[in-house]
Amino acid sequence: MTDxxxxxxxxxxxxxxxxxxxxxxxxxxxxxxxxxxxxxxxLEAHPEFVDGGILERVVEPERQIVFRVPWVDDAGRLQVNRxxxxxxxxxxxxxxxxxxFHPSVNLSIIKFLGFEQIFKNALTGQGxxxxxxxxxxxxxxxxxxxxxxxxxxxxxxxxxxxxxxxxVPAGDIGVGAREIGYLFGQYRKITNRHESGMFTGKGxxxxxxxVRTEATGYGAVFFAQEMLGVHGDMFDGKRVAVSGSxxxxxxxxxxxxxxxxxxxxxxxxxGYVIDxxxxxxxxxxxxxxxxxxxxxxxxxxRPSARFVEGRRPWEVAxxxxxxxxxxxxxxxxxxxxLIANGVRVVVEGANMPSTPGAVDAFRAAGVLFGPGKxxxxxxxxxxxxxxxxxxxxxxxxFEDSERKLRSIMRDVHHSAFAAAERYGxxxxxxxxANSAGFERVAHAMxxxxxx
Ligand code: GLU
Numbered sequence: 354m355t356d357x358x359x360x361x362x363x364x365x366x367x368x369x370x371x372x373x374x375x376x377x378x379x380x381x382x383x384x385x386x387x388x389x390x391x392x393x394x395x396l397e398a399h400p401e402f403v404d405g406g407i408l409e410r411v412v413e414p415e416r417q418i419v420f421r422v423p424w425v426d427d428a429g430r431l432q433v434n435r436x437x438x439x440x441x442x443x444x445x446x447x448x449x450x451x452x453x454f455h456p457s458v459n460l461s462i463i464k465f466l467g468f469e470q471i472f473k474n475a476l477t478g479q480g481x482x483x484x485x486x487x488x489x490x491x492x493x494x495x496x497x498x499x500x501x502x503x504x505x506x507x508x509x510x511x512x513x514x515x516x517x518x519x520x521v522p523a524g525d526i527g528v529g530a531r532e533i534g535y536l537f538g539q540y541r542k543i544t545n546r547h548e549s550g551m552f553t554g555k556g557x558x559x560x561x562x563x564v565r566t567e568a569t570g571y572g573a574v575f576f577a578q579e580m581l582g583v584h585g586d587m588f589d590g591k592r593v594a595v596s597g598s599x600x601x602x603x604x605x606x607x608x609x610x611x612x613x614x615x616x617x618x619x620x621x622x623x624g625y626v627i628d629x630x631x632x633x634x635x636x637x638x639x640x641x642x643x644x645x646x647x648x649x650x651x652x653x654x655r656p657s658a659r660f661v662e663g664r665r666p667w668e669v670a671x672x673x674x675x676x677x678x679x680x681x682x683x684x685x686x687x688x689x690x691l692i693a694n695g696v697r698v699v700v701e702g703a704n705m706p707s708t709p710g711a712v713d714a715f716r717a718a719g720v721l722f723g724p725g726k727x728x729x730x731x732x733x734x735x736x737x738x739x740x741x742x743x744x745x746x747x748x749x750x751f752e753d754s755e756r757k758l759r760s761i762m763r764d765v766h767h768s769a770f771a772a773a774e775r776y777g778x779x780x781x782x783x784x785x786a787n788s789a790g791f792e793r794v795a796h797a798m799x800x801x802x803x804x
Contacts, residue, residue: 363396364389367408378461380680384468384705385412387712391787394776399795406803407795414467416440418514419460422488424506426499436507438486440520441467444797444804447518448484449474449733451525451554454532456491463487465680466525469704470733472790473726476765479737484520486511492527493645504535512540517550517743523736524554526679529600529642530566550743553736562739564754565732570604571755572731572762573675573702573723574612579766580698580721580782589613594671594691595632596620597678598641598648601702601729605675607634618666620678621648625666628658670694677702685710692718701725712783727769727786734761 360368371385389408396403422434437460440448450470453462463485471483488507492500514520524533537552555561564571578588593609593616595602606616615631621641626632626648633655640650652660667674667687674696676683680703688711691699699715700723701707707715707722715722735758742748749757772792773785798804 360390361393361396363403364393364408367412370409371412375461375464378464380461380465380705381468383709384465387705387709387783388468388472388787388791391784392791394778394784395788395791395795398776399792401799402795405799407798410798411442411471411791411794412468414439414441414464415443417460417464418486418511420510422490422503422507422510424499424502427496432503434488434490434503436486436488436510437463438511438514438520438522439463439467439484440514441483441485442471442794443482444794444801445475446480446482447516448520449481449523449736450484450486451523452528452532452536453485453487453525454490454492454527455487456489458487458489462680466704469726471794472787473730474733475790475793476727476768476786477730477734477737477761478764478768479734479761481521481733481737481740484522485525486522487525487528490527492532497531500532501535504532505539508536508539509543512543515540515551517548517740521550521736521740522552523733524600526599530554530556550740553739555739560739560743562735562742562754563749563751564758565735565739566600567604567607568735568758569601569729569732570606570677570702571608572734572758573601573605573677573700573728574608575731575759575762576723576728576766577673577675577698577700578612579763580700580723583770584721586697587612588673591615591672592617592670593673593675594618594666594669595675595677595702596625596666596682596706597676597703598637599677601677601732602675603634603638603641605677605702606632606637609673609675610634614673617671618669619648619651620666623647623649624660624662624664626652626658626660627666627669628652628655630657667691671696673698673700675700675702676706678706679703680705681708682706683711684708685714687711688714692720696720699723700728702729704729716781716783721780722782724783724786726790727765727782730765731758731762734758734765
């Protein structure tokens with residue numbers, strides 16, 4: 354990721370500094386390269402952003418917190434994990450972004466996610482800054498009691514950096530309803546405050562918002578619907594490949610079915626299932642969320658499905674692909690296979706699931722490509738709605754909340770689409786999303802001075 358030859362000089366210099374300063378952080382470098390590589394027209398139109406040192410500042414987190422998380426497992430053994438919170442930008446609102454618990458988590462991953470989050474959150478128009486956190490803790494195979502002790506230790510340190518006006522975490526990979534409950538409980542105990550708005554994704558019985566659980570997956574499908582709509586097309590009758598089998602994948606499949614499409618795949622790190630009858634969302638939820646089993650278990654119980662071990666679903670012929678597992682899960686060869694099979698739309702349910710080579714291939718082939726920053730913004734946007742409801746001590750119903758999500762995704766699409774046109778790259782949602790998000794952040798940074 355050190356090739357700066359295609360970047361204009363002002364941008365190239367900043368990128369080289371990023372590479373030198375963050376030499377061992379390939380994912381962070383990749384995320385920065387993707388944004389810097391597409392905002393040259395914005396800087397041309399706004400030389401004040403260059404003069405105001407926006408680029409140099411926006412690539413450096415406002416604060417990075419790395420801490421020890423000691424806990425005792427069920428066998429009485431001491432375990433030590435590493436905890437992270439990268440508070441990247443608070444120029445548009447309190448730091449906002451999820452926590453990821455996964456063995457692959459390191460500073461590079463958290464910084465790439467935090468950096469993406471700044472622009473994604475800006476695109477939602479909801480007044481939220483950008484942050485991300487997590488730990489290399491692996492909840493798989495751990496008992497509820499172990500997960501609780503880990504969460505309590507994690508929050509025992511992180512609480513001092515959080516607050517409804519300071520930093521508001523939520524879930525991400527490995528952090529769902531169970532973990533959020535334990536984390537919120539520990540914060541409440543330590544601070545002696547029932548501060549609802551300090552965490553989003555809470556249970557709907559205790560301050561959580563309707564539709565937050567469904568929002569990322571639903572939002573990605575709404576975004577795809579908008580992209581298709583520009584071309585007078587719709588979701589009805591489409592064949593859809595989804596990767597992953599967590600929260601994003603499950604609700605992307607659910608919404609695709611509601612709109613008359615057929616989602617035929619789901620996956621995890623062991624392989625994928627293909628189900629020609631369409632994925633049964635209730636069974637997938639039962640296997641993955643209740644039993645916390647692997648996807649092959651789904652195929653065992655479903656006569657119309659089979660499990661393909663060790664492979665990814667991108668070899669299946671589909672009209673729409675929704676990568677919803679994790680970063681860099683769809684590479685250039687996968688993109689070539691999807692294109693050869695006639696894929697029309699790719700929307701990223703996960704954060705940065707397509708490698709740079711895959712993104713280039715989609716754009717070159719004229720595939721409609723919705724980058725995660727825009728396409729998966731429905732989750733965090735609904736988090737912002739949860740914060741509003743908590744602040745106002747209100748509770749909106751499911752229908753109103755979904756309507757609001759639908760309209761936010763329409764706005765996100767419009768912002769990205771219009772920015773792409775304005776900056777001379779019509780139809781290019783990568784340029785559009787990065788430019789529209791960056792513009793909002795840069796204007797606010799300029800107005801607020803050198804901070
Ligand atoms: N982790 C989600 C994301 O990647 C949601 C973050 C949030 O709701 O704060 O956007």
